[in-house]
Amino acid sequence: MSERVSVPIEMVQSWRYSSGDSMERFSNGIRHKRIEAVKCGNCQRRYLPPRPVCGNCHLSLTEWVPVSDVGTLEAWTVVYLPFLDGRTGELRDGPYGMGLIRLDGSDTTLNHFLNQNDPAKLAVGMRMRIVWRDELHGAMDDILHFEEVS
Amino acid sequence: MRTIRIAGVGETGPVQQDRRSIPEMVLGAVDLALADAQIGHGEIDSVVTASVDLFDGLTASNIAVTEVVGAVMKPEARIAGDGLAATVHGACQIWAHAYDTVLVVAHAKTSMAANGKLTQWAMDPIHLQPLGVNFSAAAGLQANVLAQHDRHAEKRWARLSCERRAAGTSGMAKKLSQSEILASEITTSPLRNGMCAPLGDGACAVVLQAGSNAGGPVLSGVGHDLEAHGLGDRNLVHWAGLTRAFDRACRVANLPPADARFDLAEPSCFYPHEEELFLRATGIDGGTVISPDGGLMAGCVPVVAGMSRLVAAFKWLRQTGNAGKRALVHGHWGPAGQAQAVAIVDGGL
Amino acid sequence: MIREEAIKIPFQYAAGTAGSEFLINLRDHRQLTGSRCSDCERTLAPARAYCPDCGREGLHSVNIGPGAELVSWTIVPDKGVFALVRPDGADTAMLHKLLGPIDDPQPGIRLQVVFREERSGHINDIEGFAIVQENGE
Amino acid sequence: MRPVAIIGTGQTNHARCRDDVSQPELVREAASRALDDAGLQPADVDAVILSNMELFEGRALPELWVGEGAFANGKPCMKIATGGTSGTSSCIAGFHQAASGLFDIVLVVGFEKHSEGHTQTGMALTDPFWDRAVASGALGNFALSISQYMAERGVSEEQAARVAVKSRRNAARNPHAHLSDANATIEDVLNSRLLAYPIHLMDMCPQSDGAAAIVVASGDKARKLSAKPAWVKAAATRHEQPYIGDIEQRLLTMRTLRDASRSAYATAGITEPLKQLDLAEIYEPVTYAELAWYEILGFCAEGEAGHLIEAGVTGIDGELPVNPSGGVLSANPVGATGVIRVAEAAAQILGRAGAHQIEGAKTALATGYGVYAWADAVILGSAV
Structure with a gap:
């Protein structure tokens, strides 16, 4: 077999994303540890993240409802495989816990890290609470991870 | 083949920067199109979207818009190309008798990142991308081939750019005189800043519906084509791909290509030399109104571009006195017009 | 609210059969390679696995250049001059850089490929194409 | 939809890294094989559709x-x-383009070269305001869904491992497969590296380089060109809401796949899928998903999937062979993976599936699946 040549090209790219009005309001709330969801006036589903329309009913979402920082673990895993974080170009080492948490007051779940990475200590239905970072800047990583409510 | 009615259109922009999120902006266009067609989401059978992941900075970029285009629990297909190609596919779905009502939606936001940097990632990564070549450079190389044998080309292009800019109502295009354009800075010679369609943000939505032509303009023909990627493999003096796409569309519309006459042409011209390539490839002559709203020179959103021309043609055909007239709509993408799409729209009765 | 988010991902693209041969010949032999299509009787530049027009595979590799003819160019401020050049012996043009200084390039002007001293099997092993002076200097 | 049929299929040899060919050459390999299979020349192709994750x-x-x-x-x-x-x-x-009347022959080619990039990182380019900060690609998302499925259904790791064993053994009959092992055992699966609890390496689809193609012909052309075309009896697509957290109990309910398959069954006149389908090529990105899809697709009652795999019902010699090719677990060039499902289903109807041919296959189901719970269902048959 003759020599195989390949061409390396690194993508270093940034984009300026617009949050939209509802996500801006949500982010401003996060800065003050305040979580709000939008509620569909038809099916009553309360959505996190906030968004312009209810995809099921095709109706604009304008009503805001408060959401707790405590919720129920609906799904969980412990990831062992290191993950290349495209935002930093760095590896995120395992093992780390991840979960889908349904915060009280929301009907959708939030995908986030757990402070627990022992499968034996995780179960669907556990009550979990947000652990905030010390410095809040109005973004999802203001949430450090979730911990079990003791 | 059954008749495809264009039941309604909607568009946002083009604007230099739409501060809304992508879903909010797209929703704006969808709501307008549904209102124009006087139908609700429930009457849409299928959605075809057009977006480019790298332009949006999102993987599977239709995820972001699935909800606002009303595709939850419905069929949706995303074409990564110009919205006019998505329109071609939407028409195929109706002619296939797969669906009766199809919503076609295209979006892009050039305010998110330098488009000239992103289009490098569409070029052959072995031979071209490492050189830093992008769509603008390809346009410069093509324009130069045309200008080599034509001493008046640059002046003519400046005049054409000036006229098109003057006709624009979007507020995006700066009105410039011919001499200001000729004095503007070189972008990719012989092209100058004043000759480049100003890039912006926007979304377009069109409702296609099986039915009769009694209710307004009809999509009577479509065609598309892909040329060789290498600029050196093509004869850059001609858009051969556009000629093939045009011939296909004429065949679909039962028009002999050589004798096809159009009252309106809406070419997608990112640069003025592309209008000349368009005329040459389609044989359109002086009897045709061309880009009365200034075309892309008055404001241009890649991916949306060809569909914005369809919306323009639709609106023109709906104007008093233009019923029953015929329009030719054009979109292209890729370096120097590598990929081409056309649509023929007949005004209703 | 606008947020700027960056990503950083390394990609690596296989040049494939003809692409590898083309790049290796640049690196090891300072030689441009084209492909001869026996169906449409053209020599294509650069080398490729199949004819873009007739689709034929199994093309024959042939040496092309080092002389070439200028087909088109575009001056891009801050980037230099991109050019379409037709290497001697080829029927199609390839895209690369035109080396300066250039006052007034003309189509058909004679060029010569310029290789870099440090070569790694990459399209930029070619520095570009330089104008051949008429007086033979 | 007006009648159309698949008259040829082609695949590359799928592998972890196909750096012997460039992307266009990889695509050519599958496209050429599909045209050869259909007995056509490149000039016979009227239109081309490419599938790939940019x-x-x-x-x-x-x-x-x-x-x-x-x-x-x-x-x-x-x-x-x-x-x-x-x-x-x-x-x-x-199918739609070939049925439109615009084209007689449409070539569809899917491809992916994962070895040239970083798929999980590319996949993580999700909403930058919401889940990008915590993205962990397909693996993490699947694993989350599995915990719900296990909690509700009590399916065991061993039952899931049986899916991987079936896949690897079936793949040993398929020359195109990326991963195959005629002697794979449940212990091999359970002893393979844990990637994300409870997913072991052998539970998870690989990242493959590869391409696959089908040749679609309009009804009249199909009758002229093929003695035994694979007719498209039904095709349905359903998309979902945009965030992982929007989806209720994905593996348990998967309303998109449920609705798409029910719609396709209705169009094709299928009321008892287990009896009426001769085989299924389903998009199972992870072993547990295959079990869940048995229930969603109506192959068994809810909660019975574990027993279905244990009883060998979905084995290559079973009542309804599922993924006789080895499935996604044995080859996964993402942009091609769905094309492979359809191509494999078509090859079975055409009677050209080689060593994994299901004798007398007349009706086949192919499905597609995306991380955001999008779904496609296609039913092919030996008669229009």
């Missing part, structure tokens, strides 16, 4: 560079991508 290889508008590999020069060509369902959606787009 950011997995960092490309914008990849058809521009790769199109000529699929004989698309001078022809109508467009590229379709819808995440994991890209391949099946592109096949369905091919």
